Amino acid sequence: MIFRLLISKTLAELLLQEDTDGDKKITKEDQGPKSFEILSTEGRTYKIKGTYFLSNLLQELALAKNKGLEEVEIPLSKIEEEPTQRISRMIREVFWDDLTRTIDEKGISNIVGDDKAESVVNRIYVPYLDYAAQDYFKKIASKYDLEVVVLPADITPEYVKSINTKPGILSLKLEGENGVPFVVPGGRFNEMYGWDSYFEGIGLLLDGRVDLAKGMVDNFCYQIEHYGKILNANRSYYLTRTQPPFLSSFIREVYQTDESIGKKWLEGVLETAIKEYETVWMVPKKRQTENGLNRYFAEGIGIPPETEPGHFVEVLEEYAKKHELTISDLVEKYQSREIRDEDLDTYFVHDRSLRESGHDTSWRLDDVCADLNTVDLNSLLYKYETDFAYLIETYFCDKFRTDGGIYTSQYWLTKAKNRKERMNSILWSEKLQNYFDFNIKSKLLTDFGSATNFYPLWAKCCSQEQANQMVVLLMSNFKVKGGIASTSKRSIEELSKGKVQRQWDYPNGWAPHQMLIWKGLLNYGFEKEAHELAYRWLWMITRNAVDYNGTIPEKYDVVSCTHKVYAEYGNVGTEFDYITTSGFGWMNASYQYGLSLLPKNRIANLDELVDPDAIF
Structure with missing residues (x-):
């Protein structure tokens, strides 16, 4: 049964009767009669009852109004749709498209002008070697009042700190004059985020959006090639910080979903993923520690500029007293480097590393993150190693050539075996029957219970006996x-x-x-x-x-x-x-x-x- 409704009239009457708290929603907290009679333009009536069905009617009217319509035909089946079917359909047909962005002329205004644009200047930073992107954005700059800044060849923490007062979006991959699309988390998170993107990709692949999932892998590879890492997000103040590594899983799942993408694509993104593994995660004394396991270790100088106001008050109060200053004076002098304080520097190394872990924030990682071989990170890198082995053996006849040499599956399986042995030696607690983070300073295993301690189940780096105990x-x-x-x-x-x-x-x-x-x-x-x-x-x-x-x-x-x-x-x-x-x-x-x-x-x-x- 289909009802043709006058949108503005029906919407106004519905809200007047049912939206008793005036928030432009119909929820269980509203005190209306929970029963509304719709009247079609042909004179037919139907009574809709209950919060859920009334809110569905509101949503269908809103969708039609957003399209600029004055009347709409709404099937009763959409108003009385089963909840799981409706939620899933809305995600598949509406949500993904609404969350899709591009960094190009068509999409730039959606991002540079959002509430993250802290200044009145619309600003985009473009990589030193991406000449095509430099020309493209300079060409459209005047039209969008856009300041185009070309990054230096060497992006240092000192440089990043110097532009924190001039924040902007970072360019992503262009194909001709079109940006390669990506999905954002939503709301104020209106850019491409690191680990969010992999999980979004799982949903996209299930919903048949291989195009978007592939585009996100391509944008990640662009970031590695031009910014040196997969970024926390493509904002200027994130240039010194990566996020949990899921690229090998993303590549593998995209390609296995649609191998018609072609081996040339797989070859290119696999080479870039290996580069990320070696240059981001396996650099000694940075993200690789002396025991062979890894840690999160975000570089940078000063206070992370994206944090909410007041987040560090308790920490800064302690140091303000130490230096006999007000908090605002301490912040000013510390940020200008007039005051140097090693302990405060160390605190912010931990804080940036915590944000690199994606878990911003948790007391598990506060003031300690950079000292931890975490279970989650080492599980993810084990997955990289086994994914590389699988892809090379399955698709490249067990021989994969890069600028760094020739890799076989055995090379990566040996790395995975060594990591697994280290994890079992260092991170496994026989007493508690689970994996835990290890503090490289104190040389002690923590006993902090975190969902991240169960990542080895996902990465398949524990034995069946260990899994039985962990579950x-x-x-x-x-x-x-x-x-x-x-x-x-x-x-x-x-x-x-x-x-x-x-x-x-x-x-x-x-x-x-x-x-x-x-x-x-x-x-x-x-x-x-x-x-x-x-x-x-x-x-x-x-x-x-x-x-x-x-x-x-x-x-x-x-x-x-x-x-x-x-x-x-x-x-x-x-x-x-x-x-x-x-x-x-x-x-x-x-x-x-x-x-x-x-x-x-x-x-x-x-x-x-x-x-x-x-x-x-």
Whole structure:
């Protein structure tokens, strides 16, 4: 049944009756009658009842209004669509396109003029050797009041600090006069982020968007070639910082999804990934430590400029007292380097490294990150090594030539074997039956419980016996109502007594942890546990979307199963009028991935919002 409706009239009447708190949404917190009669232009009527169906009507009207229409035909099937089908369809048909960006004439205004543009100047930084990009952006500069800055050949921490007062976007790959597209996380995260992109790519591939996933790999390779690393994000102040390495997995999954892309493409991106491994991660005394394992180690000088106001007040108060200054005077003198303080410098080395880890922020890593061989990073690099071996053996007849020499699969398998042995020797706790981060200064294994301790399941660098032991700990210490908590309750209570809550700590949960752990459990035959955890996560997302006008936020409190998370930066993806047209990148992907794993009867349970505790 299809109803032709007058958009403005119906929308106004619906909001007047049902949006009692005036936030331009229809949620369970509104106090309206929860029953609205629509009137078609032909005079037919139909009564829509319940928060979920009313919010669907609101969304369909908003979509049509955004297209500039005055009337719209809305099938009843869209208003009364099952929740899982609707959420998945919106992600596939609307959200990905809304999150897609390009760094070119068509897309530049969406980024240089957003709320990250701290000054009135629209500014783009272009690599020293990308002459075509320099010419292109200079040609369009006057049209968009755009300042084009060519980066030096040698991008040093000192140079990056010098331009922190002149922030701008960094150019990405151009093909002719068209930017290679990429997907952003959403909201204020309006640029291409490091590890977010891999997880978004999983969702894109499931939704048949190989073009976008491939484009993101191409943009990553551009960053490695021109900026020396995959960046935290393509903003000028991130030039000294990378993010967790997922490029080999991204390449492998894109190519295996569509081999018609061609071996020439695979050859080029594989060579660049090997370059990243060797020049970013395996440099001694930087990200490679003396014991052969790795750490996050972001370079840079001074206070990270992108942090929220007041974030460092407690730290800076201590140093202000030490130097007998106000906080503002300390910041001014420290940033100008009039004051030199080794301890404060060290704190910010740890802080930048914490942000490089993607876990910004967590008490697990605060003031210690650069001293840790983390389980997550070493698992990811093990995956690089085994991916390189697989790709070379499978697609290049076990011989792959680069400027650095000829590689065989055995070369990389030996590296992986050595890393696995070091991880088992240094990071494995026989007493606690799990992997933990190792402090290279104290020479002690931490006992901090983190979801990242289970990355070896995903990377397949632990034995079946170890996996059996790890899963017991996972399901007893990390499983909560809405999935997996980012840290254990005990660890965070011990470490954060009297301190503010950090967003990557208990009771919050994040999409990448869920996705990696589901895959890790399946790698070792724990299908039942994988299905339970995926169900818990998707149940929470589905229930929240049903109750809150389709909201798909950045993160959740997985204990209380709510998107109302206010730690640090708030919760991106919750502020919109009428309808969210983008959700949040890796949350969208986690929903599509979770649905792909669950059996049909569990998806039916999701549509009925059956509480996970009633099933498992």
